[in-house]
Amino acid sequence: MSEEKKCRRHRRYWRILLPTMGKLIWRKFRFSAEPIPCEGAYLLITNHVTSYDPILLGKSSRKQQIYYVSSEHLFRLGWISKVISHIVDPIPRMKAASGADSVRLMLKRLKDGQAICLFAEGEQSWDGRSIGIVPSTGKMVRLSGVPLVTYRIEGGYLALPRWRKKICKGKVYGHPVKVYQPEELKRMKPEEITECINRDIYEDAWERQKQESVIFKGRKRAEGMETAVYLCPACRKIGTLHSKKSRVFCDCGFSLEYTETCRFEPAELFENVGEWIAWQKTALGELVNPRGAGDVNHADAIFSDEGITLSILDTGHEEKQLGEGRLILYADRLEAAGHTFPCAEIEDMAMVMNRRLLISTAKEYYEIRAPKGSNLKKYLDFYELNADHGKN
Numbered sequence: 001m002s003e004e005k006k007c008r009r010h011r012r013y014w015r016i017l018l019p020t021m022g023k024l025i026w027r028k029f030r031f032s033a034e035p036i037p038c039e040g041a042y043l044l045i046t047n048h049v050t051s052y053d054p055i056l057l058g059k060s061s062r063k064q065q066i067y068y069v070s071s072e073h074l075f076r077l078g079w080i081s082k083v084i085s086h087i088v089d090p091i092p093r094m095k096a097a098s099g100a101d102s103v104r105l106m107l108k109r110l111k112d113g114q115a116i117c118l119f120a121e122g123e124q125s126w127d128g129r130s131i132g133i134v135p136s137t138g139k140m141v142r143l144s145g146v147p148l149v150t151y152r153i154e155g156g157y158l159a160l161p162r163w164r165k166k167i168c169k170g171k172v173y174g175h176p177v178k179v180y181q182p183e184e185l186k187r188m189k190p191e192e193i194t195e196c197i198n199r200d201i202y203e204d205a206w207e208r209q210k211q212e213s214v215i216f217k218g219r220k221r222a223e224g225m226e227t228a229v230y231l232c233p234a235c236r237k238i239g240t241l242h243s244k245k246s247r248v249f250c251d252c253g254f255s256l257e258y259t260e261t262c263r264f265e266p267a268e269l270f271e272n273v274g275e276w277i278a279w280q281k282t283a284l285g286e287l288v289n290p291r292g293a294g295d296v297n298h299a300d301a302i303f304s305d306e307g308i309t310l311s312i313l314d315t316g317h318e319e320k321q322l323g324e325g326r327l328i329l330y331a332d333r334l335e336a337a338g339h340t341f342p343c344a345e346i347e348d349m350a351m352v353m354n355r356r357l358l359i360s361t362a363k364e365y366y367e368i369r370a371p372k373g374s375n376l377k378k379y380l381d382f383y384e385l386n387a388d389h390g391k392n
Contacts, residue, residue: 006089007065007114014065017087018058025055028167029159033059033174040064041113042147043106045137046174047130047201048119049156051353056153056174057117066117067109069093069102091116103140110146120197123350126228126377127274128157128205130198138193141185148180148193150200157205158216158262161273163228163354168218168260177201205262206272215260222248222258225273227354230375231280233269236287238303238378284378285385288331303378304328307371310337312364319367327368329379334359336368349383351376 025031029052036044044066046057054068070090091109093102106116120133141148155172177200185193225248226241234254241250249255257265263272270276288302308327311319323337334341341359348360357368357376370376 011065014058018062022055022058025052026059028169029056029156029172030169031056031059031172031174033057034176035062036060036149036151036176037179038115038147038149040115041110042115042149043110043141043144044115044117044149044151045120045133045141045197045201046117046151047153047203048121048124049153049203049205050124050160050162052160053119053153053156054117056156056172057151060151060174060176061115064115066115067091069106069116069118106140107144110144121201123352124162125157125203125205126162127277128161128272129274130202130204133194133197133201135191135194137197138188138190138195141193141197142188142190145182147182148185148197150177150180150197151175152177152201152203154203154208155205155214157203158209158214161228163226163273164221164224166218166220166223168216168221170216171212171214206274209262209272213261216262217260220245221260221262222246224354225258226373227375228273228377229276229280230378231283231287233276233279236283239305239375241375242373281381281385284381288382288385300330302329302331302382305370305374305376307374308336309369310339311367311369313367314365322366327370327379329382334379336366341366343383343386346383349380351380 033056044057046053050056054066057066068090070092091102091105106118110116118137120137121131122134123131125131151174153172153174155170158168159170159172160167178196180193180196188196222243222245225243229241229248230238232240232250232252232254234250235252237250237252240252241248243249246258247255248258256270259265264270270279305327307324309324310322312322313319322339325337326335327337328335332343334343334346341361345361346359347362350358352358352367355370355372355374355376357370357379359366359368368376
């Protein structure tokens with residue numbers, strides 16, 4: 001089938017799905033938006049706060065379909081992936097791996113007159129604050145030769161944080177921040193473009209909530225929080241946290257209420273989830289001492305999880321299961337289902353959703369899946385803390 005026929009098919013689905021499925025999602029989020037003042041080929045870069053962001057953005061571009069750069073895991077869902085590709089034809093991007101192929105495909109589609117949306121932060125925010133985009137983004141934007149539209153979603157994290165499955169109704173708003181024409185981009189250095197994008201799409205959910213104090217209603221508003229927070233501030237143990245309805249609690253008796261204004265009660269230790277996440281990463285560094293202010297015993301496990309599945313992935317979106325079993329982190333290595341990954345050989349690490357950990361080495365690309373209730377973020381935090389990749 002020719003590219004033109006494919007595009008006509010995609011536009012047809014866009015016109016059908018937005019007034020139906022799109023409206024349902026917009027209503028659930030109580031989402032309002034301003035239109036994007038561009039037509040034809042342009043590059044849209046926005047912050048990434050929920051798994052529904054592509055549908056939310058559709059409200060700002062009802063007349064013209066947007067093609068999205070999506071995480072590679074969407075292409076490994078069997079028949080569901082085939083349906084997604086048939087309807088919207090997303091551009092795959094492998095997290096924790098080089099994005100050169102994705103960039104080439106994006107530039108080709110822009111040249112063909114298509115509008116492309118890139119979540120340049122690479123993943124959804126864990127703590128409600130924008131992550132910052134990949135530094136090389138400015139160079140790619142300048143090379144594209146099309147207008148750049150920066151866009152910001154406000155309130156999305158509080159309605160559906162990365163760690164929760166249920167949407168809490170409140171107030172979510174999306175709007176284009178600025179349009180940069182190709183002539184303007186050519187006069188800018190790549191690092192200046194990157195700086196402008198970071199400034200335009202930056203969102204701090206907690207600062208905004210201090211100003212607006214929006215109510216987000218939902219009975220299960222704290223459920224799933226243990227996939228984001230793993231260190232109890234009371235007993236300092238890892239892996240003992242749980243959640244139910246509006247409370248998060250520890251085996252030691254520590255308990256907090258997550259209110260409809262997305263604050264904790266009592267707020268003696270933390271006012272919000274963002275503060276807890278920031279505190280635990282610093283505390284983790286103090287507990288495991290990854291940089292080694294002394295001798296580190298590489299024989300001692302730092303933490304572990306049971307029931308994980310390890311798979312190896314290839315560029316054709318095929319995966320081969322290597323085994324099931326235990327995930328164990330040591331100071332110098334990660335062991336998964338009987339396979340060993342020296343920290344020094346791990347080139348990058350990232351997460352998809354809440355329970356999928358991606359590992360990239362010089363030659364291979366792996367995925368670790370954990371069962372419900374597991375917290376894999378502690379492994380990612382350790383990796384980011386250990387600047388020398390476990391070389392103590």
